[in-house]
Amino acid sequence: xxxxxxxxxxxxxxxxxxxxxxxxxxxxxxxxxxxxxxxxxxxxxxxxxxxxxxxxxxxxxxxxxxxxxxxxxxxxxxxxxxxxxxxxxxxxxxxxxxxxxxxxxxxxxxxxxxxxxxxxxxxxxxxxxxxxxxxxxxxxxxxxxxxxxxxxxxxxxxxxxxxxxxxxxxxxxxxxxxxxxxxxxxxxxxxxxxxxxxxxxxxxxxxxxxxxxxxxxxxxxxxxxxxxxxxxxxxxxxxxxxxxxxxxxxxxxxxxxxxxxxxxxx
Amino acid sequence: xxxxxxxxxxxxxxxxxxxxxxxxxxxxxxxxxxxxxxxxxxxxxxxxxxxxxxxxxxxxxxxxxxxxxxxxxxxxxxxxxxxxxxxxxxxxxxxxxxxxxxxxxxxxxxxxxxxxxxxxxxxxxxxxxxxxxxxxxxxxxxxxxxxxxxxxxxxxxxxxxxxxxxxxxxxxxxxxxxxxxxxxxxxxxxxxxxxxxxxxxxxxxxxxxxxxxxxxxxxxxxxxxxxxxxxxxxxxxxxxxxxxxxxxxxxxxxxxxxxxxxxxxxxxxxxxxxxxxxxxxxxxxxxxxxxxxxxxxxxxxxxxxxxxxxxxxxxxxxxxxxxxxxxxxxxxxxxxxxxxxxxx
Numbered sequence: 001x002x003x004x005x006x007x008x009x010x011x012x013x014x015x016x017x018x019x020x021x022x023x024x025x026x027x028x029x030x031x032x033x034x035x036x037x038x039x040x041x042x043x044x045x046x047x048x049x050x051x052x053x054x055x056x057x058x059x060x061x062x063x064x065x066x067x068x069x070x071x072x073x074x075x076x077x078x079x080x081x082x083x084x085x086x087x088x089x090x091x092x093x094x095x096x097x098x099x100x101x102x103x104x105x106x107x108x109x110x111x112x113x114x115x116x117x118x119x120x121x122x123x124x125x126x127x128x129x130x131x132x133x134x135x136x137x138x139x140x141x142x143x144x145x146x147x148x149x150x151x152x153x154x155x156x157x158x159x160x161x162x163x164x165x166x167x168x169x170x171x172x173x174x175x176x177x178x179x180x181x182x183x184x185x186x187x188x189x190x191x192x193x194x195x196x197x198x199x200x201x202x203x204x205x206x207x208x209x210x211x212x213x214x215x216x217x218x219x220x221x222x223x224x225x226x227x228x229x230x231x232x233x234x235x236x237x238x239x240x241x242x243x244x245x246x247x248x249x250x251x252x253x254x255x256x257x258x259x260x261x262x263x264x265x266x
Numbered sequence: 267x268x269x270x271x272x273x274x275x276x277x278x279x280x281x282x283x284x285x286x287x288x289x290x291x292x293x294x295x296x297x298x299x300x301x302x303x304x305x306x307x308x309x310x311x312x313x314x315x316x317x318x319x320x321x322x323x324x325x326x327x328x329x330x331x332x333x334x335x336x337x338x339x340x341x342x343x344x345x346x347x348x349x350x351x352x353x354x355x356x357x358x359x360x361x362x363x364x365x366x367x368x369x370x371x372x373x374x375x376x377x378x379x380x381x382x383x384x385x386x387x388x389x390x391x392x393x394x395x396x397x398x399x400x401x402x403x404x405x406x407x408x409x410x411x412x413x414x415x416x417x418x419x420x421x422x423x424x425x426x427x428x429x430x431x432x433x434x435x436x437x438x439x440x441x442x443x444x445x446x447x448x449x450x451x452x453x454x455x456x457x458x459x460x461x462x463x464x465x466x467x468x469x470x471x472x473x474x475x476x477x478x479x480x481x482x483x484x485x486x487x488x489x490x491x492x493x494x495x496x497x498x499x500x501x502x503x504x505x506x507x508x509x510x511x512x513x514x515x516x517x518x519x520x521x522x523x524x525x526x527x528x529x530x531x532x533x534x535x536x537x538x539x540x541x542x543x544x545x546x547x548x549x550x551x552x553x554x555x556x557x558x559x560x561x562x563x564x565x566x567x568x569x570x571x572x573x574x575x576x577x578x579x580x581x582x583x584x585x586x587x588x589x590x591x592x593x594x595x596x597x598x599x600x601x602x603x604x605x606x607x608x609x610x
Contacts, residue, residue, distance in 0.1 A: 034543050063306075063543040109402075151502045183505050190501050199519050217553050 001068060002033075004256045008227060008245065013045035018034070018138045019171045023204035024181040025197065032101035033179060038179045040068040043075050047176075050127045050135035052120070053104075054086030054148045066173070066253045080136060082127040086148075117154060117162040118211045124171050128176060138178035141166055146200075147183040147193055155191040156238075160199055167203070179190045185197055197202035205230050211244075220264035221246045225256065293332060300328060306543040312357075314349030317566040321534070322554060327542055330508035335537075337515035340534060342557070346513075347565070348376065365576040508540035513557075534566055 006012060024034045032055075039061065041249070049234045053061060053263045062072040075081035090147050106123035128139035149159050163180070170176040184197045201207060211227040229241040248263075300309045303324050310325030313332065319325040324334055351374065387530040393465050515532035534555045543548040556569040 030541060032541070035544065060543050064545060067545075147502075147505060151506055185501065188501060193502075249547055251544065254545070 001044060002254045002256075005037055005254065006041070007249075008243070009229075011041070013041060016047060016138060016177070018175045018177065019199075020177045020206060021167060021171060021204040022177065022179045022206045022208070023200050023208075024208050025201075026183050026210040027184050027186060028183070029210055029212040031183075031208075032144065033206055033249055034210065035050045035179075035181055036064050036068060037254070039063055039142060040070040041070075042142070042177075043070045043080065046080075046137050047073075048080055048082075048128060048139045049142060050082045050084075050139070051122055051142045051144070052084045052124070053144050054085065055144055055191050057087055058083060061242050065127060071173045078114065084123065087211050088122075102130065117149075117158055119164050121162055124166055128170060128174060139170060139174050141176065141178045143178075143180045145183065146196065146209065150192050150196065159195045159196050159211070163200065163203075169222035199201060210247075221262045222249050223247055224259070282535035298510065299327075305547075308542055312353050313346075314351075315564050315566070317557075318346075318511075318534075319565065321566055322511075323539055323547060326509065327540065330540055330542075332508070332509045332511065333503060333507035335510070335512035335535075337513040337532060338518055340516070341517065342515050342559070343515050345559070345564070347373070356508065388476070418525055504537065507538070510537040511535070512537055527556075530558050530567075530569065532557055 001013070011017065022038070024031055024035075024038075031032075037155075039049065039051060041066075041252055051061075060074070065072050072081060072083070076083060083133060084106060086107065106120040124141055128141065146159060146163075150156060163178075164177060170178055180200065182193070182197050182200065184193065207226070207228040209228070211224050211226070213221060223246070225245050225247055227241075227243045227245070231239060231241075244259060245253050246259050247256045247264060255263075300311050302308070302311045305323065306327075309328040310319075311328055313320055333586065334343050334346060366572050388500075389509065455571060510533040512531060514535065516530070533551075533555050536555070539547045554569040555566050557566045
């Protein structure tokens with residue numbers, strides 16, 4: 001986890017928030033560093049994490065998590081992390097030999113025509129359900145990323161249904177958190193994607209939007225992060241907080257600073 | 267490389283009798299034509315062009331997808347395909363060629379022939395001697411004396427351990443070499459005719475067929491970005507690909523006749539480079555890259571335009587501008603004795 005981001009979000013691993021939906025969005029840049037942050041943050045906080053990783057392999061996340069101080073293999077062994085490796089499961093579903101594996105895999109929708117995400121929802125629910133011997137704190141669902149589901153043939157309505165079911169199960173019933181990554185573009189012609197992103201923006205409590213700089217490529221400032229924190233629904237008087245910071249990604253850390261205050265300039 | 271060193275080498279000049287032991291099971295399986303990356307430890311493959319490898323951070327990682335946006339008449343993107351396939355042949359890999367328009371057998375017949383190292387070494391030696399002689403003549407700079415201590419501008423990215431080969435575009439690859447490689451084919455009109463019950467003829471169903479016949483092969487495809495209704499698909503594919511490179515050739519544009527660009531055939535835009543096993547990637551500091559194609563060499567260089575010495579403010583394609591570019595080609599070194607007078 002990145003300590004500076006924790007300070008900006010006023011979050012600490014000792015007391016993680018509960019019942020929140022966090023949306024990670026990136027535009028014209030790579031926002032996956034936010035996924036790594038939240039993964040290591042929740043693992044350090046002692047939460048049970050279900051990670052649906054559709055983009056990269058397990059070893060990729062593991063190597064980066066080790067740089068951030070968490071071991072994913074150890075977390076998997078002690079039952080704290082349930083990792084769905086999308087690339088491998090997809091292969092099993094399409095070319096697997098056993099019928100049984102194909103029927104029960106959470107990615108069953110890839111081989112069938114329909115865009116039924118029900119098996120994936122069941123997978124999420126069973127993995128985050130508290131079993132008797134667990135002593136983990138609130139469960140967390142982490143998805144990387146949701147735009148890939150649209151490319152796999154799922155309709156946007158089904159994606160939104162899936163998120164809704166997950167919110168009911170994870171956020172309100174199990175009092176956990178959900179963190180989801182999507183891609184977006186300002187002048188995008190991909191209407192299905194924009195529909196999903198807009199809908200999620202309205203539903204989420206915290207939005208972290210990573211963008212490239214409007215002025216172009218810079219070696220010292222890799223992008224700009226917009227943090228939008230919505231007031232909780234009970235207190236309607238709270239306004240939405242919008243803050244903008246710029247960041248630079250290094251090998252083991254990401255530094256955040258106010259706009260124009262990059263270390264290279266000062 | 268530890269994996270490639272053979273044990274028990276002869277001690278040279280009696281220096282030491284130390285013999286290197288090769289571990290019983292090497293950590294990385296050595297596949298011909300690949301080398302592990304320093305940055306992220308994945309195996310890297312050459313894309314067929316050593317200068318493109320440098321721009322992409324050493325090469326293409328095994329298991330990633332390279333997407334190439336074609337230039338207007340897809341001349342140079344087809345050339346890049348041929349380089350990639352030729353590289354595969356030279357390294358002895360199995361090839362998988364999928365094409366929607368041209369028959370794969372025809373594509374394979376037109377691959378460029380590889381230049382082997384001894385032919386290239388002569389070229390490199392010539393270049394080195396040329397550079398040395400230039401340096402000697404620049405010993406004292408008269409006007410721009412402050413710049414004397416700066417290093418020379420690196421025009422082409424430095425080539426570290428090369429894994430690619432160079433190809434001679436004018437010669438075709440020998441048929442014997444072709445026959446010795448195993449290759450698989452996928453030709454979209456063929457597949458369509460074999461399975462007429464599939465009604466829609468769009469790329470997605472072609473992809474299902476493609477998926478069904480791919481094993482563990484690296485492939486790459488070019489996309490024709492000229493159809494505006496496919497922009498949504500273009501965005502999705504760009505998001506899904508690991509490496510995205512766009513080509514913009516000068517053919518047909520007003521830059522073709524512009525003497526400032528006369529050495530180059532087009533521009534290369536690197537849109538995306540994957541971050542594998544790390545939060546950061548080897549993105550190069552310069553975004554203005556141009557490519558130049560000669561018979562034996564396809565280089566990608568940093569595009570830099572010479573300074574404008576004309577009297578007027580705007581830079582237009584004037585003849586004397588071209589002449590002054592010739593004089594200033596070697597950086598800020600030579601004295602600018604041009605046709606135009608400079609008064610200070």
